[in-house]
Amino acid sequence: xxxxxxxxxxxxxxxxxxxxxxxxxxxxxxxxxxxxxxxxxxxxxxxxxxxxxxxxxxxxxxxxxxxxxxxxxxxxxxxxxxxxxxxxxxxxxxxxxxxxxxxxxxxxxxxxxxxxxxxxxxxxxxxxxxxxxxxxxxxxxxxxxxxxxxxxxxxxxxxxxxxxxxxxxxxxxxxxxxxxxxxxxxxxxxxxxxxxxxxxxxxxxxxxxxxxxxxxxxxxxxxxxxxxxxxxxxxxxxxxxxxxxx
Amino acid sequence: xxxxxxxxxxxxxxxxxxxxxxxxxxxxxxxxxxxxxxxxxxxxxxxxxxxxxxxxxxxxxxxxxxxxxxxxxxxxxxxxxxxxxxxxxxxxxxxxxxxxxxxxxxxxxxxxxxxxxxxxxxxxxxxxxxxxxxxxxxxxxxxxxxxxxxxxxxxxxxxxxxxxxxxxxxxxxxxxxxxxxxxxxxxxxxxxxxxxxxxxxxxxxxxxxxxxxxxxxxxxxxxxxxxxxxxxxxxxxxxxxx
Ligand SMILES: Nc1ncnc2c1ncn2[C@@H]1O[C@H](COP(=O)(O)OP(=O)(O)OP(=O)(O)O)[C@@H](O)[C@H]1O
Ligand SMILES: [Mg+2]
Numbered sequence: 155x156x157x158x159x160x161x162x163x164x165x166x167x168x169x170x171x172x173x174x175x176x177x178x179x180x181x182x183x184x185x186x187x188x189x190x191x192x193x194x195x196x197x198x199x200x201x202x203x204x205x206x207x208x209x210x211x212x213x214x215x216x217x218x219x220x221x222x223x224x225x226x227x228x229x230x231x232x233x234x235x236x237x238x239x240x241x242x243x244x245x246x247x248x249x250x251x252x253x254x255x256x257x258x259x260x261x262x263x264x265x266x267x268x269x270x271x272x273x274x275x276x277x278x279x280x281x282x283x284x285x286x287x288x289x290x291x292x293x294x295x296x297x298x299x300x301x302x303x304x305x306x307x308x309x310x311x312x313x314x315x316x317x318x319x320x321x322x323x324x325x326x327x328x329x330x331x332x333x334x335x336x337x338x339x340x341x342x343x344x345x346x347x348x349x350x351x352x353x354x355x356x357x358x359x360x361x362x363x364x365x366x367x368x369x370x371x372x373x374x375x376x377x378x379x380x381x382x383x384x385x386x387x388x389x390x391x392x393x394x395x396x397x398x399x400x
Numbered sequence: 401x402x403x404x405x406x407x408x409x410x411x412x413x414x415x416x417x418x419x420x421x422x423x424x425x426x427x428x429x430x431x432x433x434x435x436x437x438x439x440x441x442x443x444x445x446x447x448x449x450x451x452x453x454x455x456x457x458x459x460x461x462x463x464x465x466x467x468x469x470x471x472x473x474x475x476x477x478x479x480x481x482x483x484x485x486x487x488x489x490x491x492x493x494x495x496x497x498x499x500x501x502x503x504x505x506x507x508x509x510x511x512x513x514x515x516x517x518x519x520x521x522x523x524x525x526x527x528x529x530x531x532x533x534x535x536x537x538x539x540x541x542x543x544x545x546x547x548x549x550x551x552x553x554x555x556x557x558x559x560x561x562x563x564x565x566x567x568x569x570x571x572x573x574x575x576x577x578x579x580x581x582x583x584x585x586x587x588x589x590x591x592x593x594x595x596x597x598x599x600x601x602x603x604x605x606x607x608x609x610x611x612x613x614x615x616x617x618x619x620x621x622x623x624x625x626x627x628x629x630x631x632x633x634x635x636x637x638x639x640x641x642x
Contacts, residue, residue: 299549
């Protein structure tokens with residue numbers, strides 16, 4: 155293999171002529187970070203609502219939430235991204251559709267909503283698993299004290315359910331961060347996108363993707379460390395058998 | 401205080417309760433017993449509406465549990481319930497377990513709820529454990545906390561579903577002692593239990609259930625000395641021999 159290594163490429167100006175490649179990569183990482191966090195915020199809140207609805211006493215609420223989950227987690231993410239970006243504006247009334255298309259940073263908002271919903275469906279399953287792992291008597295105990303259904307979820311069931319599924323939430327957060335790269339397909343210049351642009355313009359493929367790999371890894375390691383802290387805070391004294399994670 | 405009229409409940413084809421009627425007067429202690437699967441737990445859970453019924457009427461302190469418009473949460477706040485597996489909230493400390501519903505349901509201030517909670521913990525001998533978590537207590541201690549939690553709501557009646565059957569033998573008495581004291585103070589209680597010693601000591605009446613029916617509903621001594629039905633006789637001979 156004859157390849158011209160050139161690590162100083164990062165400090166050379168990119169195609170726009172003003173910023174260095176390093177700057178464009180960091181901008182990309184910034185978009186990735188913003189997309190991941192915004193999408194995960196949606197995933198966590200919407201997913202909790204849907205997860206609770208999956209365990210609701212009313213059959214129609216359960217049916218509706220099941221539909222949401224099954225549609226969103228069974229259509230490939232890339233297809234969903236195209237649907238949100240290209241198809242949705244056409245289906246909306248003209249004015250609204252045009253407004254969407256002309257929105258500045260439309261790619262970003264679309265990616266956030268698309269990823270948010272996709273991961274909300276998966277998060278709903280995580281929350282449901284947590285709720286269903288609790289003994290049925292907990293719900294009864296809450297209600298027997300006079301708490302209404304919403305209060306029972308809020309003060310009795312969810313606090314325990316979340317604690318139980320923290321490791322699964324971490325995994326979801328990590329895959330959400332990685333899945334931001336799919337937004338490249340609709341033209342969001344996130345980390346993978348900017349690495350690819352750098353490779354196409356400078357032909358330094360190894361340098362470009364080494365940088366991308368390192369940045370993704372750094373990002374996810376930060377998330378992992380933060381979630382470890384959350385995990386420690388979530389420990390309930392005397393509950394279950396505490397096991398040391400490596 | 402508690403009236404059940406012709407209560408029926410079915411799971412699909414399976415009739416869990418058929419035409420159960422009884423009345424528990426204020427200050428009365430009624431023990432419910434019967435073989436496993438006879439519907440005791442279901443019956444006691446219908447009383448505060450935790451299990452919906454298919455037919456019949458349940459009235460607590462003048463309020464209908466089964467009528468459509470009844471606010472069940474408000475009603476349940478006035479009826480304490482103690483479960484076989486304690487069902488303390490594991491993520492809350494003992495005192496927080498006692499305060500939660502006082503604050504959220506009865507809208508007491510936190511200091512009020514705390515004071516009441518501590519007084520009740522003192523009463524069941526667990527003040528020292530106030531800041532521990534349920535998982536750090538023994539079964540007997542947890543059940544005493546569960547009773548204190550129910551009492552914190554100033555209930556008009558208490559329902560117990562086999563409160564001692566998940567406990568090691570040496571812890572049964574510490575829980576029964578609390579219950580006996582409550583009974584002596586005039587608390588209205590409906591207790592599903594196989595502790596016949598408890599029934600003999602404090603019960604006014606004993607209800608015997610089999611296959612979803614109330615087979616006998618008799619004054620305590622009448623029940624133990626001369627049960628009328630054959631099924632009750634058999635049941636008694638089985639559990640009293642051991
Ligand atoms: N959700 C349910 N669906 C179908 N059948 C049920 C359900 N819950 C209870 N049953 C049935 O109803 C019957 C009565 O149950 P219940 O728990 O009230 O009995 P029990 O007298 O309390 O028994 P045990 O002494 O074992 O606690 C049992 O035969 C049980 O299998
Ligand atoms: Mg039972």
